[in-house]
Amino acid sequence: MVTIPSSIGPNNVGIVGGGLAGMATAFQLIKKKPSINVTIIDKALPGTGGASSVAGGLLHPLTPRGKIAAFGIQGVDSSKTLIETASEFEKGVVLRDEIYRVAVNNKHRSVLKAAASSHPQFCEWLEANELEWDTSSSSVLGALRIHGSGCKVIHVPSYLNGLWLACESRGTGDRVWALEEDCADWKERLSEFDAVVLSAGAGMFQDAVVKQELPVQLVRGQSIELHLRNRQFEQVRLCGKYATPLPDKGKVNIGATQEFKDEPLDCASVKDELQMRSYDFLSDLWDDGDVHKVTEGFRVQSDRGPRGRLPIIGSFDSELHDNAWIFTGLSSRGLLYHSLFGDMLTDMMFDSDENYQLVDAESLNWWVMN
Numbered sequence: 001m002v003t004i005p006s007s008i009g010p011n012n013v014g015i016v017g018g019g020l021a022g023m024a025t026a027f028q029l030i031k032k033k034p035s036i037n038v039t040i041i042d043k044a045l046p047g048t049g050g051a052s053s054v055a056g057g058l059l060h061p062l063t064p065r066g067k068i069a070a071f072g073i074q075g076v077d078s079s080k081t082l083i084e085t086a087s088e089f090e091k092g093v094v095l096r097d098e099i100y101r102v103a104v105n106n107k108h109r110s111v112l113k114a115a116a117s118s119h120p121q122f123c124e125w126l127e128a129n130e131l132e133w134d135t136s137s138s139s140v141l142g143a144l145r146i147h148g149s150g151c152k153v154i155h156v157p158s159y160l161n162g163l164w165l166a167c168e169s170r171g172t173g174d175r176v177w178a179l180e181e182d183c184a185d186w187k188e189r190l191s192e193f194d195a196v197v198l199s200a201g202a203g204m205f206q207d208a209v210v211k212q213e214l215p216v217q218l219v220r221g222q223s224i225e226l227h228l229r230n231r232q233f234e235q236v237r238l239c240g241k242y243a244t245p246l247p248d249k250g251k252v253n254i255g256a257t258q259e260f261k262d263e264p265l266d267c268a269s270v271k272d273e274l275q276m277r278s279y280d281f282l283s284d285l286w287d288d289g290d291v292h293k294v295t296e297g298f299r300v301q302s303d304r305g306p307r308g309r310l311p312i313i314g315s316f317d318s319e320l321h322d323n324a325w326i327f328t329g330l331s332s333r334g335l336l337y338h339s340l341f342g343d344m345l346t347d348m349m350f351d352s353d354e355n356y357q358l359v360d361a362e363s364l365n366w367w368v369m370n
C-alpha cells in the first residue's frame with residue numbers, strides 16, 4: 001500500500017452522510033492518505049442514522065439462487081480489514097460467523113444443495129435433522145450453512161461507531177463529525193472543502209441534497225425487535241426474511257429488505273406481515289416472543305445492470321461543489337459492497353485511473369471495473 005503524498009488529490013474532504021458508504025469512504029481516504037482532513041456531515045451520530053442503523057447485518061457473497069454475486073468474493077475480502085479494525089475500537093461488532101439459508105420447499109432444497117457442492121470452501125448442506133435447532137414443528141427441509149471467512153453477521157451500529165473511532169485515531173489530519181440537522185444551504189456549507197462525497201443514502205433524495213434524477217429507487221424496509229420469554233436465540237436464519245440475534249441474546253431482529261410499500265405499515269401490520277411470511281422457518285421464535293418495536297429504513301436500490309444491482313460511484317456534476325463525488329445505490333448489499341466500492345471511489349478521487357471504464361449516465365460519471 002503506497003501512501004499518497006499531499007500534492008496528489010484532495011486534502012480536505014467533506015462527506016455528507018456517515019452510513020456504510022460514507023464511513024467506508026472516510027476509512028479508505030485516511031488509509032491511503034493519512035494527512036487528509038475528513039469531516040463527516042450527518043444529522044445523526046455514528047451508527048444511528050439511515051438504512052445502515054437498521055440493517056440486518058448479513059454479510060456473505062451468495063445470491064438467493066446460490067450463485068456468487070458480482071464482486072462478491074472481492075467484497076467480502078475488502079470488508080475484512082474494516083471489520084477487524086472497527087472491532088479493535090468497539091465491542092460486539094461481529095455477532096456471528098455463520099448464516100443458515102433455510103429451505104422450506106423442494107425448489108429451495110435443490111438450489112441450496114447445488115450451492116453447497118459448488119462452493120464447499122464456505123458452505124455446506126445440512127438436512128433438517130442435522131440442524132442445531134428443533135425443526136420438527138416447522139416446514140424446514142434443511143439449510144445451507146454459510147460459514148468461515150465468507151460470512152459474518154455484523155451489529156452495524158457498533159461497526160460504524162468502531163469505524164468512526166478508528167478514523168479519528170488514525171493518520172495526521174483532523175477528523176470531525178459535524179451534526180447537521182437541517183442544512184438550508186448545502187453549497188455554502190460545503191464550500192470549505194476541496195472535495196465532497198455525497199453519500200447520505202435515501203436522505204440525499206428525500207431532503208433534496210441531490211436534485212438530479214439518478215438510476216435508483218428508494219425501497220422501504222421494516223423490521224421488528226422480538227423479545228423472547230423463555231429462550232435465547234443464537235443462529236442467524238434467512239429465507240426471504242431474516243432473523244438475527246441482537247447483542248442481548250434474548251432479543252431477535254426479524255426483518256426484510258424487500259418491501260416495496262409506499263406507506264409504512266403500523267406495528268401490528270408489520271408483525272402480521274413478517275409472521276405470515278416467515279412462520280414456516282421461525283415458528284419457534286414467533287411462539288415465544290413479544291414484539292417490542294418496529295424499526296424502519298429506506299435503502300437506495302440501483303437499477304439492474306448486466307451484472308445485477310451494483311453501487312453507483314463516480315464524479316458527480318453537482319451545483320453544490322466543483323469537485324463532487326457520489327457513492328450510493330448499495331441496495332440490499334451494503335455490507336458486501338461498501339468497502340470495495342469505497343476503495344474504488346477513493347482510488348478515482350486520487351487518480352482517475354485507466355483500470356476503470358467510464359460510463360456516462362447524463363450528469364453522472366459512473367465507473368465500473370474493467
Ligand SMILES: Cc1cc2nc3c(=O)[nH]c(=O)nc-3n(C[C@H](O)[C@H](O)[C@H](O)COP(=O)(O)OP(=O)(O)OC[C@H]3O[C@@H](n4cnc5c(N)ncnc54)[C@H](O)[C@@H]3O)c2cc1C
Nearest residue numbers: 017019020021049050051052056057058201203221334335
Ligand atoms: C431493513 C433493512 C435491512 C437491511 N439488511 C441488510 C443486511 O442484512 N445486509 C446488508 O448488506 N445490507 C442490508 N440492508 C441494506 C443496507 O442497509 C444499505 O445498503 C446501506 O445501509 C446503505 O448505506 P448508505 O451509507 O448508502 O446509506 P444510509 O445507511 O441510509 O446512510 C445515510 C446517512 O446519511 C445521513 N443523512 C441522511 N440525510 C441527511 C441529510 N440531509 N443531512 C445529513 N445527513 C443525512 C443519515 O443519518 C445516515 O447516517 C438493509 C436495509 C434495510 C432497510
